[in-house]
Amino acid sequence: MLRINNTLTRKKEPLKLQKPGEVSLYVCGATVYDDCHIGHARSAIIFDVMRNYLEYKGLSVRYVKNYTDVDDKIINRAAKEKRTWREVADEFIVAYERDMRRLGVKSPTVAPKATDHIPEMIQLIEGLIKKGMAYAVAGDVYFEVNAFEAYGKLSHRNLDDLRAGARVEVDERKKNPLDFALWKNSKPGEPTWESPWGRGRPGWHIECSAMGMKHLGETFDLHGGGEDLVFPHHENEVAQSEAFTGKNFATCWIHHSFVTLDQEKMSKSLGNFFTVDQIFKKSSQFPETVVSEVLRFYLLSTHYRSPIDFSNESLKVAKSGLDNFYVLFQKIDELSVDAVSVAEDPSLEKYQARFEAAMDDDFNTARAIGTLQELRAAANQFLKQGEYKEAILLGKRLRALGKVLGFFRLTANNWRYQSWELALEKPEGRLDDEKIQALISERNLARQSKNWGKSDEIRKKLADAGVIIEDRPDGTTRVKR
RNA sequence: GGCGGCGUACCCAAGUGGUUAAGGGAGCAGUCUGCAAAACUGUCAUUCAGCGGUUCAACUCCGCUCGCCGCCUCCA
Numbered sequence: 040m041l042r043i044n045n046t047l048t049r050k051k052e053p054l055k056l057q058k059p060g061e062v063s064l065y066v067c068g069a070t071v072y073d074d075c076h077i078g079h080a081r082s083a084i085i086f087d088v089m090r091n092y093l094e095y096k097g098l099s100v101r102y103v104k105n106y107t108d109v110d111d112k113i114i115n116r117a118a119k120e121k122r123t124w125r126e127v128a129d130e131f132i133v134a135y136e137r138d139m140r141r142l143g144v145k146s147p148t149v150a151p152k153a154t155d156h157i158p159e160m161i162q163l164i165e166g167l168i169k170k171g172m173a174y175a176v177a178g179d180v181y182f183e184v185n186a187f188e189a190y191g192k193l194s195h196r197n198l199d200d201l202r203a204g205a206r207v208e209v210d211e212r213k214k215n216p217l218d219f220a221l222w223k224n225s226k227p228g229e230p231t232w233e234s235p236w237g238r239g240r241p242g243w244h245i246e247c248s249a250m251g252m253k254h255l256g257e258t259f260d261l262h263g264g265g266e267d268l269v270f271p272h273h274e275n276e277v278a279q280s281e282a283f284t285g286k287n288f289a290t291c292w293i294h295h296s297f298v299t300l301d302q303e304k305m306s307k308s309l310g311n312f313f314t315v316d317q318i319f320k321k322s323s324q325f326p327e328t329v330v331s332e333v334l335r336f337y338l339l340s341t342h343y344r345s346p347i348d349f350s351n352e353s354l355k356v357a358k359s360g361l362d363n364f365y366v367l368f369q370k371i372d373e374l375s376v377d378a379v380s381v382a383e384d385p386s387l388e389k390y391q392a393r394f395e396a397a398m399d400d401d402f403n404t405a406r407a408i409g410t411l412q413e414l415r416a417a418a419n420q421f422l423k424q425g426e427y428k429e430a431i432l433l434g435k436r437l438r439a440l441g442k443v444l445g446f447f448r449l450t451a452n453n454w455r456y457q458s459w460e461l462a463l464e465k466p467e468g469r470l471d472d473e474k475i476q477a478l479i480s481e482r483n484l485a486r487q488s489k490n491w492g493k494s495d496e497i498r499k500k501l502a503d504a505g506v507i508i509e510d511r512p513d514g515t516t517r518v519k520r
Numbered sequence: 521g522g523c524g525g526c527g528u529a530c531c532c533a534a535g536u537g538g539u540u541a542a543g544g545g546a547g548c549a550g551u552c553u554g555c556a557a558a559a560c561u562g563u564c565a566u567u568c569a570g571c572g573g574u575u576c577a578a579c580u581c582c583g584c585u586c587g588c589c590g591c592c593u594c595c596a
Contacts, residue, residue, distance in 0.1 A: 082596040200522050265596030356545050406534050409543035423560055491554055509557045
């Protein structure tokens with residue numbers, strides 16, 4: 040049974056669904072004002088894996104991940120670059136989608152944009168005013184936190200503790216300094232829409248409530264995002280949504296931890312981040328799928344609620360971990376045994392069971408990867424012992440389970456075996472298949488005449504071009520690029 | 521100041537109130553090999569930041585200390 044850590048209760052709870060067999064999942068996506076960095080990649084990959092696993096378990100997942108395309112940062116960037124806010128937002132939506140594609144992240148069921156939901160937001164705000172939960176002041180509308188008695192239940196804080204004013208600018212027009220804007224009177228040059236309170240634009244939190252309710256209904260099973268969104272973003276979403284509907288906004292809240300750099304949170308404001316695009320550009324001699332799997336392997340090798348430190352060394356380790364799997368696949372591919380004729384062997388079920396037990400325990404991908412590695416070792420043992428059918432079966436199972444995590448999307452032939460250090464060096468002249476084969480034939484002739492000097496020279500030449508060769512016992516040569 | 525998290529071998533990282541503390545990387549030894557690589561085998565924490573307490577039994581529960589980090593302002 041799948042259990043998930045719920046921020047609301049701070050406990051692992053069994054997944055509870057409103058409709059059997061169907062999961063509604065809402066994730067706060069990106070505010071599109073810049074390229075996304077590894078931290079965003081972590082978020083996207085974690086929820087992609089959760090979604091995959093839910094589907095693997097036979098559930099149908101309706102996954103909504105939004106774009107916040109109206110926001111101060113977008114407006115500021117546009118002003119700085121003398122462009123329209125729309126141009127900026129569109130540019131980074133395209134960039135985000137490009138990065139998701141490269142990362143192998145599947146598209147959500149719906150990817151709504153905030154600006155396509157202005158009428159829904161206005162409706163929500165009007166409802167809140169009518170209920171006495173919000174008030175308008177000179178073109179702005181604020182949510183009144185004192186009117187919502189459960190305020191703080193998600194982030195486990197109470198209004199007294201929050202001691203407003205400590206870090207928030209006090210606005211005399213607010214009844215409570217923690218009251219937050221649902222609607223903002225806009226200044227000249229800013230995006231604006233007609234509203235009952237004059238021309239203006241939405242506040243930060245309301246878009247998620249509006250989009251979520253529209254695409255998933257008033258209550259969703261799962262709502263996720265980064266740890267830093269717990270307060271105030273998600274707390275405010277809970278307040279405004281539940282004040283409006285009188286129902287729970289989400290049954291279970293999932294929050295993941297950060298990617299750090301030298302132990303410090305990677306963030307735009309600190310400037311200590313690597314963008315996804317940078318990583319792909321820096322390692323352009325590897326096919327994108329290879330880089331993508333390396334990033335995934337690295338990001339999933341730590342549980343999602345623990346911070347993970349980013350370094351080239353970690354990527355190197357992830358790369359060699361994947362190499363070992365692909366070497367196995369390559370060896371299995373070389374077998375002449377017909378896989379189709381191989382019957383399932385129930386004794387191999389245990390590996391799958393362990394994988395599932397790990398994933399059922401709050402999506403413990405680190406442990407799940409451990410079970411894949413055990414499975415790999417077992418398959419290698421079978422190969423060593425000449426039990427090819429068992430090896431093939433395990434290989435198939437390995438690929439199937441790896442798929443849930445987004446691994447093994449390549450054939451063994453298309454994987455690249457160079458170690459990760461090469462990724463940060465300039466690309467060497469590449470050899471095409473024909474040249475490689477010619478060199479190998481030449482080397483094999485040299486080997487036959489025991490001309491080891493020449494043989495090693497050719498090996499070196501191939502290695503310099505990024506081609507690794509291994510001699511098999513039968514005298515043939517395995518090529519690893 | 522308030523709330524929360526973390527500290528496991530050289531590195532990364534799981535984990536449990538009680539027979540062997542996953543797995544990976546690196547290292548070392550061996551099998552194999554012209555060499556190399558891969559794979560396989562063995563080895564690599566009597567110990568889980570420190571100190572107390574609860575318990576028949578704790579690394580796992582409680583308290584304190586030290587260190588690191590996050591949120592309380594935009595942030596995945």
